[in-house]
Amino acid sequence: MAAALPTKAAQDTPPAETAGTTLTFVTITINNLPQRGIYAVLETPTGFLLENRSFDTLGLLEPAGTPTPFQRYSMLPLSSVPGLTYQYDSGQLHISITCTADCFPGQTLGSDWRYRPPDPTPLGFFMNYDLVAEVSSGSDYASGLLELAVFSGKGVGTTTFAGQDLTGSAKLVRLESSWTMDFPDKRRQLQLGDSITNAGGWGSPVRFAGARYGTDFTLQPGFITFPTPVIAGSAALPSTAEVFVNGIKRSSLAVDPGPFSIEHLPVITGAGDLKVVVKDLLGRETVLVQPFYATRNLLKKGLSAYSVSAGVLRENFGRQSNQYEEPFFTGTYRKGLGEKFTAGLQVEASTKRAGFGPYVDWQLPFGGLLSTAAAVSLKGGDVGTLFETDLSWSSETFGFYLSNQYASSKFTRLGAVDDLRPARLRSSANLGIDLQRRGSLAFNYTRVDERDRDDFELVGATYSVQLGKIGGLGINVSRRFGTFAETTAYFSFTTRLGQRTSGNAMVEKNGKDWAGTLRVNRNASWEGGFGFRAEARQDDTQSARAGATYNTPKGIVSLDVSHWKGTEAARLGMKGGIVMLGGSRHLSRPVDTSFALVKVDDFEGIGVLQDNRRITETNKKGEALVTGLRPYEENRIGINPLDLPLSAEVGDTLLKVVPRRRSGLILDFPASRMRAALVRVLDENGTPLPPGTTLHAADGGEDAPVGFRGQSYITGLSRARSFFAHIEGETCRIEVDALAATEGPVRQPDLICRKDTP
Template sequence: MTVARLLAGLLALAVVAPVSHAQSPAPTVATATAPAGAYPSFVALRLNGEPAGDGVLVMRAGKEGASFALGTQDAKRLRLVLASRVPVVKLDDDEFLPLDGLAGLTYTFNETTQVLSIEAIAALFDSQEITVPQPALVKATRPGVGVFLTYDVISQKTDAPDVPTLTSGQVELGIFTPQGVFTQSAFGQVAGSQRLATRLDTTFTIDQPASLASWRIGDTVSRTATWSPFARFGGIQYGTNFATQPTLITYPLTSMAGQTALPSVVDVYVNNVLSSSINVPAGPFTLNDLPTMNGQGQMSLVVRDLLGREQVYMQALYGSTTLLKPGLSDWSVQAGALRDNYGIESSNYGTGFASGMWRRGLTDDLTIEVGGEVARELQAAGAGAAWVWGNLGQFYATAAISQYRPDPAPDRMAGHMYTLGWERRSTTFNFGANTRIASENFRRIADGDIPPARREVSAFGSYGIGQASVGASYVRIDRPREERLEFVQAQFSYSFREWGFLSMSAVKSRNGPQNDQFLVSYSLPFDFETTGSVSSSTTDAENGRRTENRATLQRNLPTGDGYGYRIDVSDQERALADLRYQTRFGLYSAELSRTGRYTSGRVGASGSLIYMDDELVAGRRVEEAFGLVQIPGFPNVRVYLDNQEVGRTNARGNLFVARLRPYQVNRLSIEQIDLPMSAEVMTLKLDATPYLKSGVVVRFPVKESLGGIARFVDESGHDMPAGSVATLLETNEQFPVADDGQAYLTGLSPSNRVRVTWGGRSCTITVPFKPGDDPQPLLGTFRCVLQR
């Protein structure tokens, strides 16, 4: 099959309309005449032990009315499928379905209580299709306008001769708006008298979560088909972006059927892990859109009815999260100029090009793709498919062709490339293989003047059970006019649970430059943050053998403020010690190392400056999204992200949170015991859903109560009667007067006018207020003089 035919075939599969089929004629329902002596009767009905209605009309016939028939409408209401099994009997203007002689159905009747009890197997009920609810799509909070500047700065000095002090840093400037985000990143270095500054990326990004799409204008990375590598370029790009809706399930889901005679709860287990619980009615049922697994696995349905009886349905499945759901497409188009010497030169733009890719899920088991790219001297196009074949695993194949005219050659050269791969994954076995073959003249835009490997072959396999796992892999790469590269690798690991983790790996070169390696390591966790490890490695290279033994002690940084460290000692005259300290303002580090006869010292700092909501704050380094937590007027309050402490509010009651997840619900909460008793708290938890590289303001509704207890008396000094009403005239808020003439007033200012009304009479009093530490201060006794 030629590439052109393959491409045409895949496109035809994508656009062909489904063939319509004539519907089968509805089955003919048999009818019969009511037997002599039949009569209607009203009874109470129970179905499989559950009440099914009072005053249900049935037909009784036979000796002493011992035979019963159920009304067709009631059978439909109860989802009993009887019309295809027994003839419909007409009595007067009503239709009934006899209950005698039905396989799987029995009934009894109590003349005293007038209760008809029916017992029916699940197969007699109408089958139900139930779609499992999927996670709701999130609605991100569109940001306001703000600016952030992130920085990473490192300075190193060594006592080696003629080695200057080296200082390097990377910065990123971002301006976020409701329309999009502008970012500019750069790298700089100072070594003695030498200065270096390089621009990295300048990009304006417009994310459209409602459309699952994004625009990128400026410097970015191309999105290509699987047969073509990505490339950095400057230009414009538009395409789908599923990351703007992380809760969207893009891969095919599965279905599973079962049945129950009573309304039941179905627990869905995927590889013995509870996924969801679903209520189902009596009868056969099919659960649609059940979660799947990536690789070989087992799905189980545990059906538990109202009586506590359980049924278990099991099904072996093979799923892939890399496929697309039927009807779902993923695409991208871009045009611009390739970047050359990225990170070395600021603005070296080379070949102009345009490219695009499109993937679509055709069935639950098949996803196809097409792609193409065009430049002045190069054109390439290709197609591919990925599919799951039963329980054999996932297969994928691509084919591409190109036309290339190298300067100064006058003629174009045609080339082709084919890829075929397979993998099968499970909880114990994982293995697969891949091969790629390309002709010498095949080119892609990202290749430039360097042709791709003419042949690449790789294979892997692993087996894990319990605490142990073992694996091996093989790689072979043949490049034009270069020596073949070929090596094998093996790994083994064993977990001693709380007593540590052992791992071993070996690499053996079979062809090409010799670089044989063997490594064995053992790590032991001392607590949640601290780990110790020892390792030994041997390397056989063309320049000789080298053996190194190392010991490391490491403490990871906490989520909130705190410190971490690393001590690394080697028998090859190398030693290192570093200390890192993290605050709400950033991360600071100091490192001392010795290699051979020379000692080096290094200090570093990273963090961000953020201006948003009319406030400039310093914080940790901005990652994907961030937020400003505000509890105005309440300093030193602990703030939590997903129940992990991230810091305390500053003197103004604000805390910058640098690491929120974009387009996902971030659950922020505050510690109530850090608030004074006088605080009025509406909620302790709020959700934040920011855009990428943007900030969101999370303002907790907490305020000082500014309240106190006032006692009101009449002109003669007696307490005002309970039930009187005190109204704060500045806000028109009303407060009841309780026993002893007392009322608790809130929302006070330094001077407050209060009107007290009772029994059609009223008076106005001025009540002063001075804030203090007492959450319920006594404001004093106030005499009420009637207004005449």
């Protein structure tokens, strides 16, 4: 019969080997769910004790306290587990445990991103070009951009040039030259040569030559840098938790019994509602609802970021190749001091000026973000100050941004023009409202109070709405005040004219002048093909233009003709890239991200897939260049096995690769032309080996089964192969010679499987 026992901790721990204690082996159920195995329990006058290792096996909290030794076991009282009751059936030798969620250890759930190191990077080179030639009434003009790059596992080196007026007094200007080394495991980057400083909280980004080292979170794209909401609950039975963000299902998680918390949730930034529906095995549902506010401007508690730059400031970028002045140093540091508070400090100094100041980001109790910055500068004997405050709040349907910056007349920072004092006050406000099906509405206001130039003040409003399948309507009205006071308005209507074709009609008013424009545009397919565009404008210029683009995996060509104020012109453009990798050269589109050279032996016309989408095919050498890979992320590159001939031998048809930034990989798919033989295998007496015998590969290759009449199909004969077989307790061996590539299996002479000599 079953005897119910009270739920309370044992008052006394029974000593080992005392009267009234019995060691028993039982089966166990928890909340009516059978548990695998047989468990040792100790029956005492005050209750049952369970072996301490069994608590973990059953998924229960292990009670605190010193285990009681009994024979070879260490026992702990069941009744010490909070929220646990049980019944013992002596006839069935079974304990039925009933548990609340407090019985089980807590668990943390969530889709935390795991870092994967990049694949080894070979030595390679690439070049990007962008050339433009224009012919017009009375003048010709040509220009171009050129980028040269070398990459390896040690980094990427690039240098860029701009060619101006190539048909006249040609001038070649060097733009940037740098060597960049990424350390993705540490989320750090080192750049030597030309670079741009980190603006920090109150500075300005400036070009320089020197060194820059600091944090780069983009080296681990899945790493979450900002605080995300955490929602907690409990389950008494195995359950499933479905996560909804603003009513949209984002993920589904398996939940073991016990308390749980869900972290690293896939939330959007701004204000929203998080709902988790927990459904157990019996179909019972528990709904957890929690509002949240998330912003990328904050850092997670304890997470820090910094950037340090030193060198010489660049002057006249784009006009002079090597003009550098004013040695400098700048550094920024930020750290998440709490889930809602991030603080930073910025310091900069040069031979002409210096400055320092803190900046903070604070998530307000009602949501929204308050950002403040203060800085002090020193130039000669002049001291300047700057104060800035920003306030923002956003949700799916509403958002605003307010900014106000004050600078004293003596304030300066790196990159500032020496003879121009900073604006006294810069203020701006933006407000956006999503009216759902009725469109969206936005208002903006900007005011700049200058000291050495005319003040600027602008107010505007924009309304846009989608008119079903007909198209979209946009209206903008703005008013500029001050010396150049003017009212501007435009009305725009855009509609789809096909899968990749759109049309647009726009009416504009600038002051007292009106203008009208009609446009038609068809985008060229990414896989390759033609696109076109045409525009006619009715105003005092009476202008019109038309053009076409041919987009291929090997480059992009465009041709445009135009008419403007009685002048006709034609422009031809070409841009693309040349990649040298793995001993071969390939033409491509401009190389902006990572890429890979796919090799499939010497098979031509084999489809290459990127994320299950066919993007190109192999050439006569069996090679294809795949561009547009995501750096430091997993990319799925595959080949279509149906494009291979039936005589081909192929291994993996899908590779998951992680390239470095602006670098290439060589992906060699294991495919080859058939080198196989159909042979008859005999023993030393000339008798075929019995069916079902296995020829075991002695060389690490594939085994070969033996069929009727001793027939066996042996593959992988690009090299000589060795096999052994076990027959009637003895071992025999055969050797198979290598074969040339064929369109099908070759029938070979009979082979003798010779016994091992003792």
